[in-house]
Amino acid sequence: MMTSELRRFFDSPAVREILENPQYERLRQEANDDMWHEVTAYWLNVNRKRRRVTQKQIAKSLGITQPGVCQMLKRPATIGKLWRLCRAMGGELEVNFVVDGKRYPLLGEPDPSDPDAWMLSPTAEGRAQQ
Structure with a gap:
């Protein structure tokens, strides 16, 4: 059951305007995708550093430059990219x-x-x- 405070929040004009916006679902999905990318990049870097693997070592394993690895980590994550990065760090996805x-x-x-x-x-x- 919804509390009265929560009901007031969802009934407020500002929140109603957001939820009734025809673009809401698309914008929500884009925000979710962006957040997933940020979280994935963060944990890839945390685990890379824990294993004491440098971007230069990953670059050598992948046959690309260190700036190329940096760019890989900044772009949206795909299964293929995650697989390649995990393998380059000695792991598997x-x-x-x-x-x-x-x-x-x-x-x-x-x-x-x-x-x-x-x-x-x-x-x-x-x-x-x-």
Whole structure:
């Protein structure tokens, strides 16, 4: 149940104007994307420094310049970019989908005990292998 203070907040003209703006959803999503990028860049740098890995070392591993690494960290994060940076720091990127406490990896090798793992085999023929 909404408290009266919270109700007054959402009923205020200024907040109503923001929420009723046709651009609100787009702007909210852009703000979320920007925040995700900032948080990701922050934690990449924290972990890079914890491992005592320099941008110059990453650049050498990736075959680019140190300013190129700096620019990579300033641009929006993509799975590919995160994967390359993690590998260059000696790690690996894990992306998982979790449903009802069960973890399904989206990158890398499937769990062999998963009954649907056969679908990811390069020789899969479109049916479960017996």
